[in-house]
Amino acid sequence: MSEMIQGQAIIAAIQRASNALNAQSEYLTALDQSMGDGDTGITLSKVANALLEYVEDNPVDDIAKFLMSAGMATNKAAPSTLGTLTATALMRAGKVVKGKSEIAAADLALMFNAAVEGIQQRGKAKLGDKTIVDAIHPAGKAFATAVAAGDTLSKAGSKALAAAEVGRDSVTPLRSKIGRASWLGERSEGKLDPGCAALVIVLKALVN
């Protein structure tokens, strides 16, 4: 377990995730059209483009500062729910690796955990409310467990992805309890949550 992650790898990961979100923008918007206000794809494209521009212009010296500022840039570009939660996630992930210029897998697990906690704190959604939390919370746990057990990063990532997919599907039959989709009441039952879907897209891009 001596894989150390450098700045360049972080930039590459952000680029892969951003490109994937851009590629799936219309699909995500379609999901939000039947569950919310139809802007999830637009929002996440704004996030993606802001991040692509950001990594272009900013070298990674201090990973914490790099991620904190990436969060700020994200929030500025897309202050909607998922945009704000993404910004929070980036900033919180950065905070736990203050001063580091390279990170280990264990750091990554800590960062993932901090991001999930940040999202939960910021959005105040509970498990079962049918939000991105239902996918990212089990994903974060699975990742940490795998890393602690000595799995490779790629293996741990795959386990996180699988957990996210399970989480996503487990809430599809449920009624949304928070956010715009909650106003739909029972009409939200049986529909895929756009936030969960977006997380799966991101994890897939990171793992592959």
Added chain:
Amino acid sequence: MSEMIQGQAIIAAIQRASNALNAQSEYLTALDQSMGDGDTGITLSKVANALLEYVEDNPVDDIAKFLMSAGMATNKAAPSTLGTLTATALMRAGKVVKGKSEIAAADLALMFNAAVEGIQQRGKAKLGDKTIVDAIHPAGKAFATAVAAGDTLSKAGSKALAAAEVGRDSVTPLRSKIGRASWLGERSEGKLDPGCAALVIVLKALVN
């Protein structure tokens, strides 16, 4: 020429004219619909009803005061163009017989003349502008000439009516130059002026 007109005759005349206007209300409105804002019939019904109520409640002692107040009541009930001109006509007609409790044919001619002058002054329409002035001005002149020549009131009235009809028809081909109808421009040509039509209705009712 010793026909003297008493209060009762004035009341009867007002009632006849008012009933005729009420009876022709829809016709007048139809004329104004193609030339103005479609309220001439409504306006003149308001005038008619106000006058019918007024003569019910007010005995004629002083003819001048009676007509002045009738004018005020008319204006209050119908402050549109023809309503206001009718009010002015009644008030001006009253003014020239100050203090009288009965009037002679010559007084009536003076009153008619004062009414016409009042309408011209108030509305500032010139002959040929295609308004009620084009019917009432010749009617007033014909009436005065007939009275001066010693005609009976009924004969003089018939001459006034004839002159009004000629005046009315003479402006039908013309373009309206004042009031709401003037905004129609050439589209007003060939259409009967509602104000002229209303005057003919009133004079017919008074003469018969």
Added chain:
Amino acid sequence: MKKIINKPADFVPEMLDGLIKAHPDQLAYQDDIHSIVRADSPVEGKVALATGGGSGHLPVFLGYVGKGMLDGCAVGDVFASPSADQMLSVTRRINGGKGVVYIYGNYGGDIMNFDMAAEMADMDDIPVRSVLVKDDVASAPPQEADRRRGVAGMVFAFKIAGAKADKGGSLDEVVEITERALANIRTMGVALSPCIVPLAGKPTFTLSDNEMEIGMGIHGEPGMKREDLQSADEITKRMTHAILEDLKSQPGDNLAVMVNSLGATPPEELYVMYRKVHRILEDKNISVHRAYVGEYATSMEMAGASLTFFRLDGELTELLDHPAHTPFFTQV
């Protein structure tokens, strides 16, 4: 377009009743609820100002009755003149011993009734003078300026006259300064959708989905021409240039600018327009002393806007800046 009303025939008296109940410290009526006056009238020793006209244009007309502006207003039915009788009630109640000035729009019915009221007031020995507002440049060419209709520019006339009277001006002085103001006030409007007169129950005119009409009057009187809806910048540019030309405005002029909603057009759009006005004036080296952006003279729920320029001189600036306080207009 749907309305929150009761019986259409009760629309105006109910509106007036609500208005007086909402502003009991500021407004009252005399004889008839259609004759609205300042609650503290007559203001002794001050020239009194009255206006009047049809309903459906709030804040015009009665919304400007208050300190530093008007003393009274005769209120007609929707888009219809009030009666001379109502005007006379207002006149008698507001006269504070220095006479009354009527300031109102150039519409046939209103003129006849105000003239009649003035004649009746004369019998009571109340000196009355009349000033007509004819600011709508789209309603007639300059050589027939006397035929022009009165629109949003009347608010500036009320403001100037009100300030002059408030500062103790005589009847002649108030009339003189109001006429000077009006000689420097021009307006032009654009309509995007009609309104419904409650008693009529149907739209005053129709405009298709992609049409606008520049120069339409506030009662739906025909404008200059119907055309495809254009961008805010394009509409604003055309109106700005037309008004500046009519006003024979010069570099160095100092203006008050009003961007007025006809009703349904929201303030956001008015500010988009104002932005363009400001840029054009800046380019021409014309300065803006004060901008009034909002609902000042409307046609109920009509969509559209008007633009008014008022060229100021020293005294007019001072009077424009004078405080005023009415239910619809407060300036400190």
Added chain:
Amino acid sequence: MKKIINKPADFVPEMLDGLIKAHPDQLAYQDDIHSIVRADSPVEGKVALATGGGSGHLPVFLGYVGKGMLDGCAVGDVFASPSADQMLSVTRRINGGKGVVYIYGNYGGDIMNFDMAAEMADMDDIPVRSVLVKDDVASAPPQEADRRRGVAGMVFAFKIAGAKADKGGSLDEVVEITERALANIRTMGVALSPCIVPLAGKPTFTLSDNEMEIGMGIHGEPGMKREDLQSADEITKRMTHAILEDLKSQPGDNLAVMVNSLGATPPEELYVMYRKVHRILEDKNISVHRAYVGEYATSMEMAGASLTFFRLDGELTELLDHPAHTPFFTQV
């Protein structure tokens, strides 16, 4: 419904540009035109007040930035939250050394961003407190009052907080009195027609010609129920009774009343409504200290109205009566 706009994506920044150009003595921006502040900020020694939210509700939110009310406002795109970054710019600029209170509506996006801004301000050692407005009784039953949306009642919250801060109140005192005010503020609205978000280009919802929806939110959020359009008196009666009940109002209460247009509904109709409100309150022996009738919180060109009651006590009355002066709200 047609709009006077340029490119939809430019709508908000152009509106803001026009607003700042129209009111240069009152408004300025910090860092980004979406961060609007009082031109004279920071006001040293005064608790500063900030708000924020989506565009399309003028005068809410930024129209209340000015003397005696708010110090700054972060402005989002139409019906969308501004970013934490914009809020932080406002916060830094307006802090006069006594801390900042955020007062804004109970919407998910706004809460997350204001919370994030507060955390960032904390790193700058600026003490920040937040007060959420949840006055819309139609948006959730009393037992779930925490889920209620913030609508026109926020204007009273701005007024009270602004007055308290203006009079030298501490951070705690401003928060405490604003919360006390909000515990006594309730609103209910009725929508008659939708509005169009420029970027979307189509109506936010549809209502057929004879329909209304009581309780609809200011972004078109579903209301309590759709039904046939009723008379002004009937609509007003239902809203009045629902609010009085939720407020547990008693004979002898003293209220401030706001009858607010959602945009296209003209003031005439609001006064017809106010008349009925006044009569009902009079019958119940509830008095009206002040009536606010006009456009206070809108949804662009949406037709409809809202009714807000604010139960006053001695201190709240005094603060409500305190003068204020912003581009959209002047009270003397």
